[in-house]
Amino acid sequence: xxxxxxxxxxxxxxxxxxxxxxxxxxxxxxxxxxxxxxxxxxxxxxxxxxxxxxxxxxxxxxxxxxxxxxxxxxxxxxxxxxxxxxxxxxxxxxxxxxxxxxxxxxxxxxxxxxxxxxxxxxxxxxxxxxxxxxxxxxxxxxxxxxxxxxxxxxxxxxx
Numbered sequence: 001x002x003x004x005x006x007x008x009x010x011x012x013x014x015x016x017x018x019x020x021x022x023x024x025x026x027x028x029x030x031x032x033x034x035x036x037x038x039x040x041x042x043x044x045x046x047x048x049x050x051x052x053x054x055x056x057x058x059x060x061x062x063x064x065x066x067x068x069x070x071x072x073x074x075x076x077x078x079x080x081x082x083x084x085x086x087x088x089x090x091x092x093x094x095x096x097x098x099x100x101x102x103x104x105x106x107x108x109x110x111x112x113x114x115x116x117x118x119x120x121x122x123x124x125x126x127x128x129x130x131x132x133x134x135x136x137x138x139x140x141x142x143x144x145x146x147x148x149x150x151x152x153x154x155x156x157x158x159x
Contacts, residue, residue: 021128022076029069033066
C-alpha cells in the first residue's frame with residue numbers, strides 16, 4: 001500500500017483540520033483584537049496630534065493583522081473569534097486607568113502589550129501548521145516587531 005499524500009500538512013490522516021493550529025490562530029487573533037481596542041482608547045485620549053498620528057499607524061497595522069488571521073482561520077475551516085475575550089476587557093480597563101494617569105503611562109501600557117504580543121508569537125509559532133507558521137513568521141511577526149519599535153521610538157520623543 002502506498003503512503004497517503006495530503007495537499008496540506010494541516011490535514012491529518014483522518015482528514016480533519018489541525019484544531020491546534022486553529023485554536024492558536026484564534027488566540028493570536030484575540031490578542032490583535034485587544035490591541036486594536038486598546039490603541040483606539042489611547043488615540044481618543046491623545047493630547048498631541050502627532051502622537052495620535054503615530055498611534056493610528058500602529059492601529060492600522062493591528063487591524064490588518066486581525067483581517068489576515070481571521071482569513072487564515074476561515075481557510076482552515078474555523079470560526080474566527082467575535083471579540084477579544086476576557087483578556088481584551090482586562091487590557092481595556094488597564095488602558096483606561098493608564099490614560100487617566102497621563103500619556104506616558106498610556107504609552108507604557110501599549111508598549112507592554114506590544115512586548116506581550118511579540119513574546120506570544122515567538123513562543124507559540126511552533127504550534128501552527130506549516131502554512132500558518134510561514135504566515136506568522138513572514139507577515140505577522142515583522143509587523144509586530146515594527147509596531148513595537150515604532151511605539152518605543154514614540155516614547156523616546158515625548159518629554
